Amino acid sequence: MTITVWQATEAGGRLEPSTRPLLEPAQDELVLEVLHCGLCHSDLSMLDNDWGMSAYPLVPGHEVVGRVVQVGAGVDPGVIGELRGLGWISGSCSHCGQCLGGTGNLCSSLEATIVGRQGGFASHVTARQDWAIPLPQGMDPAVAGPLFCGGITVFAPLIDEAVSPTARVAVIGIGGLGHLALQFARAWGCEVTALTTNLTKAEEARGFGAHHVHALGSLSDLAGRFDLVINTVNHALPWAEVMGSLAPRGRLHQIGAVLEPIQVGAFDLIAARRSITGSPTSSPASLLKMVDFCVRHQIQPAVEHLPMDQVNEAIARLRRGDVRYRFVLDQA
Ligand SMILES: [Zn+2]
Ligand SMILES: [Zn+2]
Structure with a gap:
């Protein structure tokens, strides 16, 4: 054949x-x-x-x-x-x-x-x-x-890590992965925040389930907020601000295949028991x-x-x- x-x-x-x-x-x-x-x-x-x-x-x-x-x-x-x-x-x-x-x-x-x-x-x-x-x-x-x-890639951090439905979850990037992550996290029961460089997508992000939409540039206003940040973008970010947005014991979960090393200070991990994970x-x-x-x-x-x-x-x-x-x- x-x-x-x-x-x-x-x-x-x-x-x-x-x-x-x-x-x-x-x-x-x-x-x-x-x-x-x-x-x-x-x-x-x-x-x-x-x-x-x-x-x-x-x-x-x-x-x-x-x-x-x-x-x-x-x-x-x-x-x-x-x-x-x-x-x-x-x-x-x-x-x-x-x-x-x-x-x-x-x-x-x-x-x-x-x-x-x-x-x-x-x-x-x-x-x-x-x-x-x-x-x-x-x-x-x-x-x-x-x-x-795309779907299973962003469903994995919820199901494989047994995320609590009471968690505050942020999704960075509202694209092929992010628009599915928003839907999954909302249906999971979480409080869902979309973080984007493109606020013209805010209404659509709410349509996918985001309770809140913020500009990625305003991350410093969200210090200590999230139990889980799912990062779908594949370029470097202001990592200190991303880590700073995590609540105590919060976790940055990396999905986007950023090729540069992720630069994080030890105290961003130590002081509030934060962590960084990823999954294929x-x-x-x-x-x-x-x-x-x-x-x-x-x-x-x-x-x-x-x-x-x-x-x-x-x-x-x-x-x-x-x-x-x-x-x-x-x-x-
Ligand atoms: Zn793929
Ligand atoms: Zn095997």
Whole structure:
């Protein structure tokens, strides 16, 4: 069987259509016919080889919603026809301490959907069955894709760290990640503050669930306020002010892949027992809980749709920050 992919042959290159044979799914893998695929900032980082681990030709795309059309020998063929979502991770070893302990996203032999594998800007994509999450009844497949990378990335600090619903939570950045973080934190029961450099987004931030919206530049007025700050932006911030905005025992949780070191004074940590954490997406169990939580609370990515053959336009607009709030590329 021949499949279609959108691939770049060099760092920063345009995605061009190409064909290749479909690899036979391994024992515990299944093949999804791609229906929709979101465009995540990490696709740009991989396209540009910002992290030094890209291999070309590169097929990006790791926010897939697709239909199971083929399964490996160890997978129940009864799942053929199901709608599944696939994110950054497409496989883990399933027998190490992390996998067995329910934190398979920390497995040392993790397979990422677009690292050494072919991603979702394609007619078909292959993944291990554990990481291809069934879409629950009531979830709109046309907009669900961004939940499987962007969504789980910001749901993880709430569910995996057992954040209290009485917590005061701030979200820095109201973009592809932040607009979902606001929805999750609000539905979790928290008092939610959006921190942004762009106050023209204030009304939309309130629409996503923010009780308060503040300019990032006025952080010094919010000293000692937050139990959790989820930082979704990937550039340097006034770290002393960010730390200062944390309540005693408050935590800065880093999601945005800022490449410069985070400069923090020891006393910002010591005096009020504050901490800094981070996390890479989450486990299949948390993904399953996330999709149920989304249906229960009507949480949805806000997306702009483009047909798959306009993927280069979507990439160009994401580079300019011109998207509200996530692109989803649709197969014809
Ligand atoms: Zn493992
Ligand atoms: Zn992503």
